[in-house]
Structures are given as structure tokens and as C-alpha cells.
Amino acid sequence: MNLVLFDLDNTLLAGDSDFAWAQFLIGKGVLDREVQEAKNILFYEQYKAGTLDIFEFLDFQLAPLARHPRAELDAWHREFMERSVRPMITAKARALVQEHLDSDALIAVVTATNAFVTGPIVREFGIPHLVATIPAQEGGAFTGKPRGLPAFKAGKIERVDAWLESLGLHLGSFDRSWFYSDSHNDLPLMQRVSNPVAVDPDDTLRTHAQAQGWPVISLR
Known part of the structure; x- marks a missing residue:
């Protein structure tokens, strides 16, 4: 059996x-443009630079989920999928996922982006498993x-490791394992699999991949 892991943002998308x-959400007026757009851009630049404080970012990113009822959030997400996400899904990305699905490998998306945002995107690809940051809930509402x-x-x-353990497996259970990613932030996991693949990589990951002889591909 083989294991295939995909990063999501700037990899499959x-x-x-x-x-x-x-x-x-800024475009819909849910978040204040003047304040929140600058923060969103700053956090994104910190992520790319490898300096992001993930907990500070999650305070920013998860706060809107706690301020609105789930039905409203779900309706917004359906609109978000149509307007923002589907245009980011390329034919090459769909084909690569399908190739691995057809191989009967165990497949998951592994992403720092929270599961509320990413769950419907992963289902759009037909990928059966998601390992993501989990937004906490109390009484059915996000905290x-x-x-x-x-x-x-x-x-x-x-x-x-925890996900595989829940299935009675571990990384050593697989004949081969892949992890596809664009980001140097994912080097820890890329170094754990037998087949790391750099996808449209940032400069740091590209340099590392070339030095290690890892494949470098584009899904754009």
C-alpha cells in the first residue's frame, strides 16, 4: 500500500x-476592509517568509467563525467555492489527484488552513481524508x-502520525509515501516521506529540492 499526501494552498490550488x-469576507463587508485587509496581507507575507506565529494568525482567521451562525457561514462558503476556489483548481491538479485515486493509495490533504474552509475544497477533489487545523466548537458553534x-x-x-495511528497505521506501514507541497514551511514532513515532490515551489523549497534531487513540478 502507498500513501499520498497533498498540501492544499498554492499546491493543489x-x-x-x-x-x-x-x-x-472583506468583500462581503463581513470584515472591515481598512483594518482586516492589511492584517491579512501581513500574515500572508509572514507565512511566505517562514516567520508566521500560527496562534496569532488563528486568532485572526477563526474569529469570524465565532461571530456568525453556522447556516450563514455555510451559505457564504458555497458562494466562496463558486467565486474564489473553483477558479483556482487547474486541470493538471485534478488529473494528478485522479491518478493517485486510481492507484488505490491512501490519500489525504494535509493543510494548516482550518477544516471549515478546506473541507468542501477537499471533497471537490474527491480526496477522502483531511488532516487540517481544527476550529474548536461548543454546542455546535465555533469558539x-x-x-x-x-x-x-x-x-x-x-x-x-495521529491520523494514521487512528487507522492502525504509521508511516512505516507503506511501501512508498508522497508529499506534494509548494512551501518551505512543509520541509519537516517532506523529509519524512520517501517521495517528496516540490510543486510550483517558493525559492527556498526550490533550492532545497534541487540540492536533494527531489522532483519539481508545476500544476499551473
Whole structure:
């Protein structure tokens, strides 16, 4: 059996769903443009630079979920999928996912972006498993805080290990394992699999991939 893991933002998507969701809410007037857009851009730049404080970011990103009822959030997300997400899904990305689905591998998306935003996107690809940052809930309503360890940097390893353990598996259970990512933030998990693949990588990841002889591909 083989294991295939995909990062989502700027890997399977030709864009960042986390950033796009905040911009979508700004565009609808749910978030204040003058204050929140500058914060959203700053956090995105920090992520790309590898300096992001994930908990500070999650305070920003999860807060709107706690201020609105789930039915309203779900309606907004359906609009978000149509307007923002589907245009970021390329034919090459769909084809790569389908190739691995047809191989009967165990497949998951592993992403720091929270599960409310990413769940419908992962289902759009037909991928059966999602390892993501989990928004905490109480009484069916979001609290605005994460539950457990965010799936970010080395946290992705812990979250993947816990997910596999829940299935009675571990990374050593597989003949081959892949992780596709665009970001140097994902180097900890990429170094744990047998087949790391850099996808439209940032400069740091590209340099590392070339030095290690990892494949570098584009899904754009």
C-alpha cells in the first residue's frame, strides 16, 4: 500500500484558500476592509517568509467563525467555492489527484488552513481524508480558537502520525509515501516521506529540492 499526501494552498490550488477566504469576507463587508485587509496581507507575507506565529494568525482567521451562525457561514462558503476556489483548481491538479485515486493509495490533504474552509475544497477533489487545523466548537458553534495542535510546520507530522495511528497505521506501514507541497514551511514532513515532490515551489523549497534531487513540478 502507498500513501499520498497533498498540501492544499498554492499546491493543489493555484492560490491560497486561507488568504482568499478572508478577502472574500472583506468583500462581503463581513470584515472591515481598512483594518482586516492589511492584517491579512501581513500574515500572508509572514507565512511566505517562514516567520508566521500560527496562534496569532488563528486568532485572526477563526474569529469570524465565532461571530456568525453556522447556516450563514455555510451559505457564504458555497458562494466562496463558486467565486474564489473553483477558479483556482487547474486541470493538471485534478488529473494528478485522479491518478493517485486510481492507484488505490491512501490519500489525504494535509493543510494548516482550518477544516471549515478546506473541507468542501477537499471533497471537490474527491480526496477522502483531511488532516487540517481544527476550529474548536461548543454546542455546535465555533469558539474562534483552534482545537489541538495546528497542522503547521512540524505540527503536520504530529497530526499525520495521529491520523494514521487512528487507522492502525504509521508511516512505516507503506511501501512508498508522497508529499506534494509548494512551501518551505512543509520541509519537516517532506523529509519524512520517501517521495517528496516540490510543486510550483517558493525559492527556498526550490533550492532545497534541487540540492536533494527531489522532483519539481508545476500544476499551473
